[in-house]
Amino acid sequence: MTEKSKRMTYLDALGLAQREELEGRDDTIIIGEDIALYAAGGAYGDIHPSRIRSAPISECGFAGMAVGAAITGLRPIVDLTIANFIYLAADPIINQAARLRYMTGGQFKVPVTYRASMWHGQANAAQHSDRPYPMFMNIPGLKIVCPATPEDAKGLLKAAIRDDDPVIVFEDNDLWGKKGDVPLDTEFVVPIGKAKTHRAGSDVSIISISGCLRHALKAADALATEGIHADVIDLRTLLPLDNDAILGTLARTGRVVIVDPAHRTMGAAAEIAAIIVEDGFDMLRKPVKRVVTPDVPIPFSPPMEAPLYPNPEKIAAAVRELM
Amino acid sequence: MQNDVQSEAYLRMLKIRGFEQAVTRLVTEGEVPGAVHTSIGQEAAIVGACMALKLDDYISGTHRSHGHPIGKGADLKPLMAEILGKATGICKGRGGSMHFTDKSVGSIGESAIVGGGIPIATGAALTAQVRNSGQVALTFFGDGASNEGVLAECLNMAAVWKLPIIFFCENNGYAAVTSAAASHGQPDIAKRGEGYGVPGVIVDGQDFAAVHAVTEAAVARARRGDGPTLIEAKTYRFDEHCVGLFIKGGYRPAEEIDHFRNERDPVTLLRNSLLADGMSERAVVEIEAQAAGLIEEAVAFAKESPFPDPQEAFELVHANPIPIRR
Ligand SMILES: Cc1ncc(C[n+]2csc(CCOP(=O)(O)OP(=O)(O)O)c2C)c(N)n1
Numbered sequence: 001m002t003e004k005s006k007r008m009t010y011l012d013a014l015g016l017a018q019r020e021e022l023e024g025r026d027d028t029i030i031i032g033e034d035i036a037l038y039a040a041g042g043a044y045g046d047i048h049p050s051r052i053r054s055a056p057i058s059e060c061g062f063a064g065m066a067v068g069a070a071i072t073g074l075r076p077i078v079d080l081t082i083a084n085f086i087y088l089a090a091d092p093i094i095n096q097a098a099r100l101r102y103m104t105g106g107q108f109k110v111p112v113t114y115r116a117s118m119w120h121g122q123a124n125a126a127q128h129s130d131r132p133y134p135m136f137m138n139i140p141g142l143k144i145v146c147p148a149t150p151e152d153a154k155g156l157l158k159a160a161i162r163d164d165d166p167v168i169v170f171e172d173n174d175l176w177g178k179k180g181d182v183p184l185d186t187e188f189v190v191p192i193g194k195a196k197t198h199r200a201g202s203d204v205s206i207i208s209i210s211g212c213l214r215h216a217l218k219a220a221d222a223l224a225t226e227g228i229h230a231d232v233i234d235l236r237t238l239l240p241l242d243n244d245a246i247l248g249t250l251a252r253t254g255r256v257v258i259v260d261p262a263h264r265t266m267g268a269a270a271e272i273a274a275i276i277v278e279d280g281f282d283m284l285r286k287p288v289k290r291v292v293t294p295d296v297p298i299p300f301s302p303p304m305e306a307p308l309y310p311n312p313e314k315i316a317a318a319v320r321e322l323m
Numbered sequence: 324m325q326n327d328v329q330s331e332a333y334l335r336m337l338k339i340r341g342f343e344q345a346v347t348r349l350v351t352e353g354e355v356p357g358a359v360h361t362s363i364g365q366e367a368a369i370v371g372a373c374m375a376l377k378l379d380d381y382i383s384g385t386h387r388s389h390g391h392p393i394g395k396g397a398d399l400k401p402l403m404a405e406i407l408g409k410a411t412g413i414c415k416g417r418g419g420s421m422h423f424t425d426k427s428v429g430s431i432g433e434s435a436i437v438g439g440g441i442p443i444a445t446g447a448a449l450t451a452q453v454r455n456s457g458q459v460a461l462t463f464f465g466d467g468a469s470n471e472g473v474l475a476e477c478l479n480m481a482a483v484w485k486l487p488i489i490f491f492c493e494n495n496g497y498a499a500v501t502s503a504a505a506s507h508g509q510p511d512i513a514k515r516g517e518g519y520g521v522p523g524v525i526v527d528g529q530d531f532a533a534v535h536a537v538t539e540a541a542v543a544r545a546r547r548g549d550g551p552t553l554i555e556a557k558t559y560r561f562d563e564h565c566v567g568l569f570i571k572g573g574y575r576p577a578e579e580i581d582h583f584r585n586e587r588d589p590v591t592l593l594r595n596s597l598l599a600d601g602m603s604e605r606a607v608v609e610i611e612a613q614a615a616g617l618i619e620e621a622v623a624f625a626k627e628s629p630f631p632d633p634q635e636a637f638e639l640v641h642a643n644p645i646p647i648r649r
Contacts, residue, residue: 053484056479058476058477060476061473061479062442062480064473065477067446068442068443068444071443071446071447072446072447092442092443095434095436096432096434096439096443100432101639101642102639103414103422103432104422104432105417107424107426108431140640163642164643165641165643240645
């Protein structure tokens with residue numbers, strides 16, 4: 001019997017997704033810096049070099065070329081590596097990819113995938129430690145996913161590559177080395193737009209984004225020993241948000257803590273809180289709480305950096321305040 | 324040069340000119356929402372470039388967007404309807420004057436982000452290369468846009484990868500109201516190719532035959548797999564940057580404008596050359612009447628067409644629709 005799944009790292013899962021898609025269809029290409037030798041997730045020396053494009057350092061140029069390639073029939077994957085570099089590619093992603101379908105009256109589809117890895121918590125300072133998805137959530141026409149497990153990393157990246165719209169995959173670099181079981185089925189995809197419940201509970205909802213999931217689960221373990229049962233959901237997709245899942249967990253518990261590694265102001269957590277207040281106010285037993293990163297540029301020195309992010313202790317403390 | 328190429332070129336140039344004159348009239352009649360930029364004066368550069376391409380070759384362009392798809396052979400009716408924001412518009416009323424796009428003639432998008440169309444066409448050239456389709460891409464941009472960094476990035480990548488692309492600068496001497504002299508350390512855009520290993524060619528943008536010939540050579544080079552060419556057509560825009568824009572004080576000498584209008588009008592120059600080549604006055608007038616008829620038809624079609632239902636604003640955001648909160 002062939003294996004159905006295999007234990008592997010989040011990074012290997014991304015690499016597997018990419019390889020399967022590159023091998024499965026000859027319209028899929030990958031562009032990025034240093035791709036030929038060590039693309040995040042593996043090199044692809046045996047795939048036709050025409051589809052493996054190690055680009056010069058030209059983020060705006062190749063992010064824009066991917067749009068042109070997408071509307072003329074390819075399915076480009078753009079590896080922007082460190083998420084901060086996405087700012088240099090903001091114009092083609094925002095002004096072109098996100099709205100060409102709309103502005104041309106539907107003459108084109110834009111099946112391009114942008115990969116951006118959020119390297120934070122590793123003493124890389126403010127220019128290499130951002131979690132920029134909230135800015136892109138304000139751009140109609142995009143889709144945004146944030147996988148939190150190796151299984152979702154594979155399934156969501158594959159869904160992104162197969163999607164006919166521009167999708168940004170924000171990877172959590174803290175997770176790259178973490179292992180989990182990953183389905184080996186080449187048709188396995190995780191649907192874009194659906195959250196996942198990781199733990200059922202009736203006292204409080206912990207709504208988690210990206211790598212915060214593992215902190216949320218740890219906090220839930222600790223809280224369980226105190227008799228507090230948390231419902232833990234991972235959103236997985238930030239654009240579109242799974243409103244049903246957000247309101248569903250609220251209905252089960254009446255108390256919500258949102259855990260989001262991005263900055264506080266205008267963040268994803270703020271939008272989720274607004275949805276809860278607009279559509280679920282009557283179900284709320286207590287005010288919504290956010291565990292997020294404060295509005296400071298990320299400092300270099302580890303003892304300054306580490307305490308800024310959400311962690312299990314902060315999540316558990318926020319929950320206790322609601323009980 | 325074959326006579327039928329010249330007469331087709333004359334028709335297309337007249338279509339651009341007549342279309343834009345009609346649009347200008349519609350602006351003054353208050354019928355046109357938004358900003359309108361005309362390329363009157365630049366027709367030979369546009370048509371010379373477009374006619375060196377095949378129908379399935381790709382073009383991308385700029386905010387001065389009307390001429391490019393027309394030069395590539397687009398039907399005028401959906402273009403005119405788009406200008407008026409009608410449901411029958413080529414972009415279903417979502418693009419307008421600055422964003423003409425007509426997939427059916429290989430026009431893959433005009434961008435009101437100055438320089439924005441450059442990587443798009445470079446990417447289309449990448450598609451052509453990956454698929455080995457034999458197609459080429461051509462991107463139109465202005466002298467102003469040539470100062471955007473993305474041009475440098477794309478020239479370099481196209482050179483490294485020998486992409487089948489032509490970078491085509493319509494240098495009309497001004498970026499809005501700033502002269503090229505005031506914004507380039509070195510005035511010949513074509514020379515910028517050299518630093519990236521891309522041959523640069525300067526051509527008289529008022530001369531259809533000259534533009535057509537250099538573009539044909541660049542297209543042949545691209546199709547052979549020898550990579551990109553940077554063409555700079557020295558041209559001139561006769562009217563203001565934007566229809567209705569009034570710049571006090573003036574930034575262009577009146578004699579300069581007069582000189583181009585009177586001595587260097589590409590439409591007149593091509594007309595003279597057709598007559599010199601032996602075409603009869605009657606045949607020339609027939610082409611002129613044909614163009615006028617097409618424009619009249621387009622204006623009538625656009626005026627009669629309905630506006631889109633406002634609810635349609637919520638459609639076409641995504642290929643796989645997602646719920647949109649209102
Ligand atoms: C990125 C960007 N910056 C500024 C503008 C505003 N703008 C619109 S047209 C224009 C001048 C462009 O000059 P050029 O590229 O030479 O084209 P031309 O108008 O001469 O055809 C400017 C500055 C813009 N649309 N996009």
